[in-house]
Amino acid sequence: MINPEDYIFSIYLSKVKKSLRWHIAQFLEIRWWKNYLSNKDVTTYLEWKIKYWKQLLSELSELKIPENANILDAGCGPAGVFIALSQYRVKAIDPLLDEYKNLAHYQPERFKNVNFQTQTIEGMDNQSFYDVIFCLNAINHVSNIELAYDNLCNNIKENGYLVISIDAHNSNFLKRIFKALPGDALHPHQYNLKEYENFLTSRGFKIRQTLLKEKGNIFNYYVQVAQKLG
Numbered sequence: 642m643i644n645p646e647d648y649i650f651s652i653y654l655s656k657v658k659k660s661l662r663w664h665i666a667q668f669l670e671i672r673w674w675k676n677y678l679s680n681k682d683v684t685t686y687l688e689w690k691i692k693y694w695k696q697l698l699s700e701l702s703e704l705k706i707p708e709n710a711n712i713l714d715a716g717c718g719p720a721g722v723f724i725a726l727s728q729y730r731v732k733a734i735d736p737l738l739d740e741y742k743n744l745a746h747y748q749p750e751r752f753k754n755v756n757f758q759t760q761t762i763e764g765m766d767n768q769s770f771y772d773v774i775f776c777l778n779a780i781n782h783v784s785n786i787e788l789a790y791d792n793l794c795n796n797i798k799e800n801g802y803l804v805i806s807i808d809a810h811n812s813n814f815l816k817r818i819f820k821a822l823p824g825d826a827l828h829p830h831q832y833n834l835k836e837y838e839n840f841l842t843s844r845g846f847k848i849r850q851t852l853l854k855e856k857g858n859i860f861n862y863y864v865q866v867a868q869k870l871g
Contacts, residue, residue: 674718723752763783767792770796810831851864
C-alpha cells in the first residue's frame with residue numbers, strides 16, 4: 642500500500658522538476674536570443690523577418706483571416722508574426738517581454754496596432770475570444786502544455802483558427818531518450834506529430850493544414866492550421 646505522505650511528496654517533487662526545467666528553458670531562451678541577434682543589423686533583420694512571416698502566411702492556404710479580425714500572437718518573441726499584421730488588432734504576449742526590452746531588435750513602439758503584455762500562455766484568462774491565435778515557436782517552451790493548449794483553444798471563437806508551430810519527433814525511441822535526459826533543454830516537451838495532432842482534435846478542433854517547413858534528422862518542423870468546430 643502506498644504511503645499517503647510518499648505519494649504527496651512524489652507529486653510535489655514532480656512539480657518542482659517541471660518548474661525547474663521550464664525556468665532553465667526560459668534562461669536558455671533569452672540567452673539564445675541575445676547571441677543570435679548580437680551581430681544582426683536591426684533594420685535588416687526586421688525587414689527580413691517581416692518578409693519571412695508574410696511568406697509563411699501566404700503558404701497557409703487553409704487559414705482564412707476575417708477583415709476585422711481580433712488576433713493573438715501567443716509567445717510572440719521580440720519579432721513575432723505581429724510585425725506582419727499591421728492591418729489587424731493584435732495582442733502579443735510573452736513571459737520574456739521585459740527581458741526583450743534589452744534587445745534593440747524588439748521595437749514595440751513601431752507597432753501601434755499591437756497591445757503587448759508580459760504573460761505566459763498558461764496565465765491567460767478565458768475572457769477574450771479571438772478570430773485567430775498564432776502560437777509560433779512557443780508551445781515547446783511552456784511549463785504546462787496541457788493547460789497551454791486548453792487556454793489557447795478556449796480563447797478562440799467558434800470557427801476561428803489556431804496556427805501553431807511544432808518540433809515533432811521523427812523517432813519514438815529518440816523521443817523517449819530526449820524526455821529522460823533531456824536532450825534538448827530549450828524545449829521541455831517532446832512529442833511526435835500524432836501526439837501534437839491529438840492535443841487539437843481532443844479539444845474540438847479540426848486540422849485543416851499541416852505544413853512541413855523544415856525536415857530534420859531528429860525533428861520535423863511543422864505549422865498546423867486548426868479550426869474550432871462550431
